[in-house]
Amino acid sequence: MSAIKFSVTSKSGKARTGLLTTPHGKVRTPAFIPVGTQATVKTVDPDDLKTLGAEIVLANTYHLYLRPGTALIKKTGGLHNFMNWDGPILTDSGGFQVFSLGWGLEHGVSKISNIFPDEDEVDRRTQKPRLMKVDEEGVTFASHLDGTKHRLTAEVSIKAQQDLGADIILAFDECTSPLHDEEYTREALARSHAWAARSKKAWTNRKQQALFGIVQGGAYQSLREESAQFINDLDVPGYAIGGSLGKTKKDMHQILGWVNPLLDSNKPRHLLGIGEVEDIFNGVARGVDLFDCAAPTRMARNGTVLIRPESGGDLKNRFRLNVAAAKFKNDMKPIDASCDCVACQNYSRAYLRHLFAAHEPLGPRLATIHNLRFMMKLMEEVREAISTGNLSRLAKRWGVGLQ
Numbered sequence: 001m002s003a004i005k006f007s008v009t010s011k012s013g014k015a016r017t018g019l020l021t022t023p024h025g026k027v028r029t030p031a032f033i034p035v036g037t038q039a040t041v042k043t044v045d046p047d048d049l050k051t052l053g054a055e056i057v058l059a060n061t062y063h064l065y066l067r068p069g070t071a072l073i074k075k076t077g078g079l080h081n082f083m084n085w086d087g088p089i090l091t092d093s094g095g096f097q098v099f100s101l102g103w104g105l106e107h108g109v110s111k112i113s114n115i116f117p118d119e120d121e122v123d124r125r126t127q128k129p130r131l132m133k134v135d136e137e138g139v140t141f142a143s144h145l146d147g148t149k150h151r152l153t154a155e156v157s158i159k160a161q162q163d164l165g166a167d168i169i170l171a172f173d174e175c176t177s178p179l180h181d182e183e184y185t186r187e188a189l190a191r192s193h194a195w196a197a198r199s200k201k202a203w204t205n206r207k208q209q210a211l212f213g214i215v216q217g218g219a220y221q222s223l224r225e226e227s228a229q230f231i232n233d234l235d236v237p238g239y240a241i242g243g244s245l246g247k248t249k250k251d252m253h254q255i256l257g258w259v260n261p262l263l264d265s266n267k268p269r270h271l272l273g274i275g276e277v278e279d280i281f282n283g284v285a286r287g288v289d290l291f292d293c294a295a296p297t298r299m300a301r302n303g304t305v306l307i308r309p310e311s312g313g314d315l316k317n318r319f320r321l322n323v324a325a326a327k328f329k330n331d332m333k334p335i336d337a338s339c340d341c342v343a344c345q346n347y348s349r350a351y352l353r354h355l356f357a358a359h360e361p362l363g364p365r366l367a368t369i370h371n372l373r374f375m376m377k378l379m380e381e382v383r384e385a386i387s388t389g390n391l392s393r394l395a396k397r398w399g400v401g402l403q
């Protein structure tokens with residue numbers, strides 16, 4: 001008896017729509033998962049999320065483990081109760097933060113946003129977790145909050161995620177950087193596989209939580225295939241695809257092409273940390289069911305809003321518009337006239353621009369609401385297009401080529 005049930009409801013090529021049933025409700029897939037790192041999707045509350053059409057949120061174990069502590073959250077009745085979100089939740093293992101930021105530091109990469117585009121919650125200038133030691137058992141690191149020493153292993157991560165009580169939890173893995181060579185990536189993969197098996201062993205409340213295994217292997221075909229096979233054979237309720245996805249979008253699409261055919265098609269597949277329009281289309285076309293990405297909410301807080309093709313969004317501007325820019329000072333149009341969100345229905349670009357210029361918190365909040373609604377609406381259209389066999393047509397309307 002698994003905590004989740006996944007049924008494919010329609011198929012078009014490799015793309016599919018599905019229904020993911022969890023102990024806290026249903027998720028229609030393909031779905032975009034808003035990122036609520038610190039048990040909150042910044043600037044919005046659970047009612048906002050429901051109004052936007054969000055059906056599931058993600059929270060980061062690393063951050064909650066360090067503050068306020070997963071044991072405390074357990075005491076309050078678990079993460080659903082603590083953050084007042086009664087829908088499905090997914091937590092990650094904590095490994096991503098420790099490794100991605102740690103590697104960035106170790107490799108002397110000061111700005112690692114290009115490598116790990118979705119890690120936004122730790123201030124890179126002042127607050128890096130320091131990776132101290134990786135060994136066969138786990139990883140020792142220093143907290144970005146106060147420098148205290150911590151040790152994360154498969155058992156610690158699963159225990160923390162069981163304390164949080166999310167519907168879907170992730171196996172503990174080593175996230176390698178694109179700067180790692182094949183030899184190192186192979187060694188790391190062996191550790192990740194051993195940790196995946198240990199995560200499965202430590203995962204005891206199987207009726208309440210579903211464990212997803214994570215496919216690693218960097219941009220190396222043989223390693224990705226080996227990993228997909230291993231994670232598939234581990235026989236867990238779902239899969240995530242993580243780690244370095246190469247240097248270009250083409251690399252990423254290629255990796256999905258290697259991995260997905262080796263994973264049981266009756267189980268959900270989550271592409272970790274990815275969520276640009278182009279990636280959504282190309283991901284679903286290769287059988288991805290779940291996406292998460294901090295970019296839409298992070299950008300919103302800086303005044304960058306997402307716009308649909310009807311409002312001038314295209315691949316060249318990455319469907320982005322900086323509404324905080326001075327040129328919108330007198331623009332009385334909404335952010336996007338084709339959007340049904342509360343920001344577009346009630347406010348002008350000029351007002352948004354003013355809020356950002358005046359550092360008013362309503363600016364980030366309205367922009368966040370808009371960007372999340374943009375993602376939710378895109379996913380609704382993608383699901384509709386898959387079920388009617390029109391995915392390529394929809395992608396074309398968005399100017400996206402399905403390579």
Ligand SMILES: [Zn+2]
Nearest residue numbers: 339341344370
């Ligand atoms: Zn809007």
